[in-house]
Amino acid sequence: MTFIGNNAASNSGEPLRxxxxxxxxxxxxxxxxxxxxxxxxxxxxxxxxxxxxGFRFQPGQFCEVSLxxxxxxxxxxxxxxxxKPLLRFTVNRAGVVTRGLHHLEEGDEVGIRGPLGxxxxxxxxxxxxxxxxxxxxAFTTLxxxxxxxxxxxxxxxxxxxxxxxxARAPGxxxxxxxxxxxxxxxxxxxxxxxxxxxxxxxxxEGFVPEVVEEVGPSSVDAYAVICxxxxxxxFTFPKLADLAFSPERIYxxxxxxxxxxVGKCGRCNIGPLYVCKDGPVFSYAELEELPKDx
Amino acid sequence: MMKKLPEEKVTxxxxxxxxxxxxxxPIQTAGFVSFGxxxxxxxxxxxxxxxxxxxxxxxxxxxxxLFRYRSTGQSVEVQSTEDPGRTRILFGIRxxxxxxxxxxxxVFDSLDSKDPYYINKRKGTIVVxxxxxxxxxxxxxxxxxxxxxxxxxxxxxxTDLGDGYLVEVLSRKGRKLLQYxxxxxASEEDKxxxxxxxxxxxxxISSVIEADGLMEKLEKMMEAPFWDFLHEKCLGCGIxxxxxxxxHCFDIADEAFDLRGQRVRYWDSCQFPLFTLETSGHNPRxxxxxxxxxxxxxxxxxxxxxxxxxxxxxxxxxIIHCPVNLDIRRVIDDIHxx
Amino acid sequence: MEEIQNKIRQEVAQLLSExxxxxxxxxxxxxLPLRATPFFLRDIADANLLVWSPFCExxxxxxxxxxxxxxxxxxxxxxxxxxxxxLVVEKQIQRDHVVVIGVPCQGMVDRRRIxxxxxxxxxxxxxxxxxxxxxxxxxxxxxxxxxxxxxxxxRCEHRNPLIYDTLIGEKLVEEAEGAYxxxxxxxxxxxxxxxxxxxxxxxxxxxxxxxxxxxPMCYCxxxxxxxxxxxxxxxGLDPSDVQFWHIVRAYHxxxxxxxxxxxxxxxxxxxxxxxxxxxxxxxxxxxxxxxxGLDLDSPPALSTYRVDDQQEFIK
Numbered sequence: 051m052t053f054i055g056n057n058a059a060s061n062s063g064e065p066l067r068x069x070x071x072x073x074x075x076x077x078x079x080x081x082x083x084x085x086x087x088x089x090x091x092x093x094x095x096x097x098x099x100x101x102x103x104g105f106r107f108q109p110g111q112f113c114e115v116s117l118x119x120x121x122x123x124x125x126x127x128x129x130x131x132x133x134k135p136l137l138r139f140t141v142n143r144a145g146v147v148t149r150g151l152h153h154l155e156e157g158d159e160v161g162i163r164g165p166l167g168x169x170x171x172x173x174x175x176x177x178x179x180x181x182x183x184x185x186x187x188a189f190t191t192l193x194x195x196x197x198x199x200x201x202x203x204x205x206x207x208x209x210x211x212x213x214x215x216x217a218r219a220p221g222x223x224x225x226x227x228x229x230x231x232x233x234x235x236x237x238x239x240x241x242x243x244x245x246x247x248x249x250x251x252x253x254x255e256g257f258v259p260e261v262v263e264e265v266g267p268s269s270v271d272a273y274a275v276i277c278x279x280x281x282x283x284x285f286t287f288p289k290l291a292d293l294a295f296s297p298e299r300i301y302x303x304x305x306x307x308x309x310x311x312v313g314k315c316g317r318c319n320i321g322p323l324y325v326c327k328d329g330p331v332f333s334y335a336e337l338e339e340l341p342k343d344x
Numbered sequence: 345m346m347k348k349l350p351e352e353k354v355t356x357x358x359x360x361x362x363x364x365x366x367x368x369x370p371i372q373t374a375g376f377v378s379f380g381x382x383x384x385x386x387x388x389x390x391x392x393x394x395x396x397x398x399x400x401x402x403x404x405x406x407x408x409x410l411f412r413y414r415s416t417g418q419s420v421e422v423q424s425t426e427d428p429g430r431t432r433i434l435f436g437i438r439x440x441x442x443x444x445x446x447x448x449x450x451v452f453d454s455l456d457s458k459d460p461y462y463i464n465k466r467k468g469t470i471v472v473x474x475x476x477x478x479x480x481x482x483x484x485x486x487x488x489x490x491x492x493x494x495x496x497x498x499x500x501x502x503t504d505l506g507d508g509y510l511v512e513v514l515s516r517k518g519r520k521l522l523q524y525x526x527x528x529x530a531s532e533e534d535k536x537x538x539x540x541x542x543x544x545x546x547x548x549i550s551s552v553i554e555a556d557g558l559m560e561k562l563e564k565m566m567e568a569p570f571w572d573f574l575h576e577k578c579l580g581c582g583i584x585x586x587x588x589x590x591x592h593c594f595d596i597a598d599e600a601f602d603l604r605g606q607r608v609r610y611w612d613s614c615q616f617p618l619f620t621l622e623t624s625g626h627n628p629r630x631x632x633x634x635x636x637x638x639x640x641x642x643x644x645x646x647x648x649x650x651x652x653x654x655x656x657x658x659x660x661x662x663i664i665h666c667p668v669n670l671d672i673r674r675v676i677d678d679i680h681x682x
Numbered sequence: 683m684e685e686i687q688n689k690i691r692q693e694v695a696q697l698l699s700e701x702x703x704x705x706x707x708x709x710x711x712x713x714l715p716l717r718a719t720p721f722f723l724r725d726i727a728d729a730n731l732l733v734w735s736p737f738c739e740x741x742x743x744x745x746x747x748x749x750x751x752x753x754x755x756x757x758x759x760x761x762x763x764x765x766x767x768x769l770v771v772e773k774q775i776q777r778d779h780v781v782v783i784g785v786p787c788q789g790m791v792d793r794r795r796i797x798x799x800x801x802x803x804x805x806x807x808x809x810x811x812x813x814x815x816x817x818x819x820x821x822x823x824x825x826x827x828x829x830x831x832x833x834x835x836x837r838c839e840h841r842n843p844l845i846y847d848t849l850i851g852e853k854l855v856e857e858a859e860g861a862y863x864x865x866x867x868x869x870x871x872x873x874x875x876x877x878x879x880x881x882x883x884x885x886x887x888x889x890x891x892x893x894x895x896x897x898p899m900c901y902c903x904x905x906x907x908x909x910x911x912x913x914x915x916x917x918g919l920d921p922s923d924v925q926f927w928h929i930v931r932a933y934h935x936x937x938x939x940x941x942x943x944x945x946x947x948x949x950x951x952x953x954x955x956x957x958x959x960x961x962x963x964x965x966x967x968x969x970x971x972x973x974x975g976l977d978l979d980s981p982p983a984l985s986t987y988r989v990d991d992q993q994e995f996i997k
Binding site for chain 2: 069070071119120144148280307312313314315316321322341342343344
Binding site: 669 | 917
């Protein structure tokens with residue numbers, strides 16, 4: 051992709067980056083994650099090295115992934131900044147854009163706009179135990195978070211790391227390679243579960259809320275991050291409350307219909323906050339202050 | 345600096361402006377007055393209150409190309425379209441609409457993110473305001489920090505004296521237009537007449553909304569049954585949002601024609617059912633109840649919470665044009681009575 | 683009119699007191715002169731707020747597809763009743779869920795035309811018999827209101843409700859100009875002239891969908907403009923998209939539009955709309971002998987087939 055365009059002048063006279071123009075990216079690798087083929091990961095590389103140098107993100111952030119002619123989809127960044135230059139997105143085939151993205155092959159071009167949104171509060175997590183709970187394909191930004199924390203430069207900043215991840219069936223688990231690696235590590239407690247196993251599955255069977263209760267992570271000096279389908283969150287949240295996690299110690303990442311990604315088009319607001327700009331990461335304490343408009 | 349522009353000099357003034365600038369203002373559109381570009385001074389309808397469409401279109405058009413793209417097989421070329429072209433003059437704009445532009449600036453020209461399409465047009469526009477000698481009954485600008493003669497945001501400000509206009513220069517941009525103006529220094533008498541007109545205009549405001557305490561009242565009303573009944577007669581069209589000078593919601597889509605196309609943005613409305621519909625099928629605002637609540641809460645609570653200003657300028661368009669006469673003044677009264 | 687107003691109030695009070703309906707949809711005084719506004723009424727004490735005037739211009743049947751199983755009393759003009767019939771025939775509402783309080787209608791006043799008769803804002807307006815008296819800052823004018831009816835009222839052939847549970851007042855003599863009178867002028871235009879008129883009108887459209895929302899027959903859960911797969915139409919102001927919107931909406935009304943004019947009354951850009959559906963309606967009448975909203979037992983024209991239907995288009 052080549053860009054021909056003018057940029058607006060800011061007050062200081064320097065050109066401003068147009069927030070609606072995507073960075074051109076090349077698809078380096080595609081990988082079908084799940085047995086139902088609904089989830090596919092794409093590893094992207096910047097076509098312009100200056101774009102790459104300027105792209106600095108934190109776990110939890112997302113990009114508007116742009117397929118010219120079809121539109122954009124807001125997708126959580128699944129790779130960690132520690133994995134640069136890798137930039138991975140895991141796409142659920144659900145609508146017009148994601149259907150189009152699924153047809154991409156290695157060498158194809160896409161665009162991304164970002165990094166957008168806020169990130170998981172790493173500064174708060176430092177020196178603390180972190181419990182990460184994910185369900186289904188909501189695990190994308192949690193992968194970014196776990197890989198970041200487990201990176202050798204970062205691991206000692208955090209105390210005990212517990213990951214509880216569940217899917218409906220073994221074939222629907224994401225990031226099987228990563229999970230296998232984490233299984234072998236001593237410095238992370240991984241609990242993978244499925245709602246219902248198959249004949250090859252020797253792992254745990256059980257819903258995520260039940261596993262959370264079984265594992266019973268301590269809430270002392272701890273933070274929890276929970277991402278998953280509404281039903282999973284609905285039943286897991288009380289388990290965390292039972293374990294004495296208070297609302298300001300539990301974080302989640304919200305989804306909304308998004309378009310501009312920079313808090314201007316007006317649609318993703320919850321009260322005065324925009325999920326694209328002031329979120330998508332919120333603590334439950336913050337959510338309690340907001341209107342129930344989600 | 346104040347100049348007097350006699351009546352017979354108004355047309356030559358606008359004619360000269362038209363030679364160097366694009367001029368937009370209130371114009372006759374079918375049977376009513378709306379807002380658009382003029383090619384001759386006679387098209388301006390300066391004594392009308394208030395144009396059906398708001399001048400916000402000058403910076404935030406209803407439909408705008410963000411960039412065009414062309415795939416040539418080997419690569420894709422993307423051409424962004426931020427350049428607004430010629431400098432434009434908004435001529436005869438009411439103080440409410442000028443204030444609305446200042447509120448839109450808070451959204452599009454914010455510290456964390458700048459919208460070049462809006463900003464370029466805004467920077468390239470000179471605002472010639474026109475005071476409202478006779479506010480209509482649906483105007484309530486003073487209730488929301490405005491006024492029929494508020495000069496806030498104008499580069500030049502005109503007062504209709506009957507036999508011409510008092511023209512005040514309020515900014516550097518405004519000063520640029522002086523060379524086109526063939527008028528003398530305003531006399532003391534002109535200035536006194538202008539003041540009298542201003543006083544009478546202020547007294548001519550008959551609608552009031554109680555802005556004090558409104559935000560706090562709404563804070564507690566998120567789950568109130570009030571919204572269950574308010575939305576009943578609302579049709580769920582987009583008239584109030586589209587004609588509102590402070591509404592800024594938009595959608596972005598790709599319009600593709602085989603190997604080329606454009607990414608456009610166009611106005612969208614929180615009153616439409618698709619506005620917040622998620623791909624999963626979940627819609628946080630599934631019925632008119634949630635959607636009308638969003639509109640009221642956004643204008644009078646959420647926006648205020650973030651920007652310390654009510655996102656309403658009291659122009660009255662939503663009142664005049666709502667097909668079912670859903671009147672924001674009555675709504676606010678009812679909110680206070682809750 | 684005042685007599686009718688009182689009768690409406692009495693009838694509604696009775697309906698509510700007998701518990702026959704969960705709520706009533708009628709009109710109350712608007713907040714602007716020349717306006718009445720839809721009123722959803724549950725409390726008998728509020729029955730005295732109901733009004734009946736030449737300003738009751740909205741088609742209240744448009745609310746019926748949202749009532750979700752409740753029983754509703756509806757103050758209905760002739761056109762509104764035709765909409766009720768059309769909705770029942772299309773199985774969108776059940777006849778026994780609506781108590782129709784039919785009001786023979788002398789027509790509704792085109793408030794925009796009245797506003798243009800005076801110089802300055804109308805601050806007060808009231809009806810005095812055959813006149814509407816409008817007052818402004820420095821004027822007072824009396825206008826014979828029957829000369830200022832909406833075009834759809836002037837050509838209305840069904841001022842008397844065709845079905846009703848109660849009829850308020852006396853039936854009126856049907857004295858319309860003829861339902862398709864005004865499109866005869868349109869039909870005399872050449873195709874280029876017709877296209878020019880259509881595109882000129884459509885050029886003002888701001889895609890607010892007030893026409894669609896005001897129309898009782900536009901009740902689709904997903905309007906074709908909102909379909910993304912397939913995406914039939916873009917949502918911006920490219921003239922071809924705007925024209926497509928109008929044409930397709932008109933065609934989706936084939937044999938369904940009752941000609942009430944609610945679309946034109948709602949449109950803030952005063953776009954001519956009814957001529958399109960009236961032309962199609964007349965074609966349907968000629969081809970299939972069907973007009974919408976006249977008979978509870980006649981299925982919609984486009985969902986039935988008769989062996990003797992005209993077939994010249996099959997070549």
